[in-house]
Amino acid sequence: MRFFVTGSAGFIGFHVARRLLDDGHHVTGYDALTPYYDVTLKTARHALLENSRGFKPVVGQLEDMACLEKAMERAAPDVVIHLAAQAGVRYSLENPSAYVSANLTGSFNLLEAARKCGVTHLLLASTSSVYGANDSLPYCEGDHTDHPITLYAATKRGMEAMSHSYAHLWKMPTTILRFFTVYGPWGRPDMALFKFVDAILGDRPIDVYGNGRMRRDFTYVDDLVEAIVRLVPSVPVEGRPAGDATIRDTLSPVAPWRIVNIAGGKPIGLIDFIDATEKALGRKARCNFLAMQKGDMAETAADFQLLRHLTGYVPSTRLERGIEAFVDWHRDYFDHGNAGRSDGDLPAANLPFKPRGSSDSRTLQ
Numbered sequence: 001m002r003f004f005v006t007g008s009a010g011f012i013g014f015h016v017a018r019r020l021l022d023d024g025h026h027v028t029g030y031d032a033l034t035p036y037y038d039v040t041l042k043t044a045r046h047a048l049l050e051n052s053r054g055f056k057p058v059v060g061q062l063e064d065m066a067c068l069e070k071a072m073e074r075a076a077p078d079v080v081i082h083l084a085a086q087a088g089v090r091y092s093l094e095n096p097s098a099y100v101s102a103n104l105t106g107s108f109n110l111l112e113a114a115r116k117c118g119v120t121h122l123l124l125a126s127t128s129s130v131y132g133a134n135d136s137l138p139y140c141e142g143d144h145t146d147h148p149i150t151l152y153a154a155t156k157r158g159m160e161a162m163s164h165s166y167a168h169l170w171k172m173p174t175t176i177l178r179f180f181t182v183y184g185p186w187g188r189p190d191m192a193l194f195k196f197v198d199a200i201l202g203d204r205p206i207d208v209y210g211n212g213r214m215r216r217d218f219t220y221v222d223d224l225v226e227a228i229v230r231l232v233p234s235v236p237v238e239g240r241p242a243g244d245a246t247i248r249d250t251l252s253p254v255a256p257w258r259i260v261n262i263a264g265g266k267p268i269g270l271i272d273f274i275d276a277t278e279k280a281l282g283r284k285a286r287c288n289f290l291a292m293q294k295g296d297m298a299e300t301a302a303d304f305q306l307l308r309h310l311t312g313y314v315p316s317t318r319l320e321r322g323i324e325a326f327v328d329w330h331r332d333y334f335d336h337g338n339a340g341r342s343d344g345d346l347p348a349a350n351l352p353f354k355p356r357g358s359s360d361s362r363t364l365q
Contacts, residue, residue, distance in 0.1 A: 013081075138217075176259040176260065200278070206288065217268075238255055
């Protein structure tokens, strides 16, 4: 099949594109290589994908309608997987306009381009952050999402709403993928695990917000990719729900459109997360306990029943194993030595890297 993957140089987009290529598909990767964090890591991901003859990279902004439409027209994709976005809850407090531009204007352009190409299935990445002030756990896809507590969440919810209108008006089959705290090798430097490992190896303290009482439904990246790949053939059909009265399907009554949580439904406490990181590194963290920050959610947990019904699959990688895999990759990539393994697939170590606006600020978002 022919796939068009946005955000292909990003953390999740890279893993999705690599899996599709490994499965023998053709992938056009669209990425702006923006400097939200150092582009060295992004270019290294793309370099690995370019080892496959089935991969074609396109550098362009989502906001550049002409570039996006031209790239998609040339790719003539069967399926579009939209993973590009301005990510990060914390950064949305510093630069809100970037989220409106990429996540709303950019996603609108993506919807228009996909409509004109007549794709058979459009899959759009959203986030557990859209559940916002909803305090009913676990989060079900049909729960109210009317009270986002960050602009990041608001823009993602806006993207979901826009896509529903397109699915209704143009009968474009669309699946919304709500991710829950994804982690793993090649991860983003602004996320908790990367920051924790970087700080502990550098003998720097870590700031632990919410006094360590936050909990997250962590999803290992390989599990996420497996779920996405299995959802590709599960194309929403208007008027044809999941077919099980015990499952709360989110299929729209007026469009071929559905929302699916992707997570294992097993929230882990922040302190347990830190303990697992310490064990994987063989070092202790120096913790600086602080109050909750703006936009933080105290706990996330997913209802995964719809995902299991549609795909027969639920993420199940143990947190300890996932953190070990990240630590092995981090040590190999940055040449810390004593790596437990190497997948033979990594770029040269000692590449210069410094996340944009790096600090000792550690959160689970």
